[in-house]
Amino acid sequence: MKVVAFERSLQGTGASRRLRNSGKTPGIVYGADKDVQLVELDHNALWHALKKEVFHSSILDIEVAGKSQQVLLRDVQYHPFKQMVLHVDFQRVDSKKKLHTKVPLHFMNQETNPAVKLAGAVITHVINELEVECLPGDLPEFIEIDLATIEAGHSMHAKDIALPKGVTLVAHVIAENPVIASATVPAAVVSGTAAEGTEGATPAA
Incomplete structure (x- = not known):
């Protein structure tokens, strides 16, 4: 640009x-x-x-x-x-020297995630950018985060991300390993599922 x-x-x-x-x-x-x-x-x-x-x-x-x-x-x-x-x-920037900068995250495949479609889970994007280290020529415009397989009750951390070639997380991000996204099932969905299970149960003799 x-x-x-x-x-x-x-x-x-x-x-x-x-x-x-x-x-x-x-x-x-x-x-x-x-x-x-x-x-x-x-x-x-x-x-x-x-x-x-x-x-x-x-x-x-x-x-x-x-x-x-x-x-x-x-x-x-x-x-x-x-x-x-x-x-x-x-x-x-010097083309021969690595730089530290923040790169935006683009979240993909959230709508097709089984936990969202079948279990009523809600995926929360905890952070929207990540600090990385790379040579200027390797700097990506954004990093794609694939949310297709994150399970209900689980989180995706910085170290779980597949980074582009030549790109690494900066030291403090590696040490902290922050949560990138999490999948939770709202209490209303959990209680509703439990109620349905109760209604469908066969009364004891």
């Missing part, structure tokens, strides 16, 4: 306010052992880009003064109540 930005020379609260009043958003590009670069972006274009999942989780090509560089979106500051982006941070 391509991003067009422009060089910004003025700093400070006043300069940033004037930028925002003119429909621009201030930002910075940093990392890869290079100087921090001050940039400005068209606010409306940025606002619409931020609504796309891929903008948050993929390597972006940002063009500044005719030169393109690969970056990751690292931070976004929003106005507390206005629909306004106050500031954005982009981090340069």
Whole structure:
């Protein structure tokens, strides 16, 4: 995904306010052992880009003064109540160095899960993104989570996920092994099933 930005020379609260009043958003590009670069972006274009999942989780090509560089979106500051982006941070990536970033999870096959169809189970998505480590060229836009076989009363953990080639969980995620999704049977379904069983029972002689 391509991003067009422009060089910004003025700093400070006043300069940033004037930028925002003119429909621009201030930002910075940093990392890869290079100087921090001050940039400005068209606010409306940025606002619409931020609504796309891929903008948050993929390597972006940002063009500044005719030169393109690969970056990751690292931070976004929003106005507390206005629909306004106050500031954005982009981090340069080195194709030869592994990066740590969060990747969105896409849950699949929930509707066809036997526990859902036959046992009335409800599958809850506990987390919707996962922090991984990989080279920039191996970074996936998202990770698919197959929920076809999760059983009622069971949970799926981070270590249970089949990760794409070249992608690994970061150390603290491995240590914590958080729950990704869980399948539970609501109390109303359990009690209803029990009641049906009672009604169908043959009275004792």
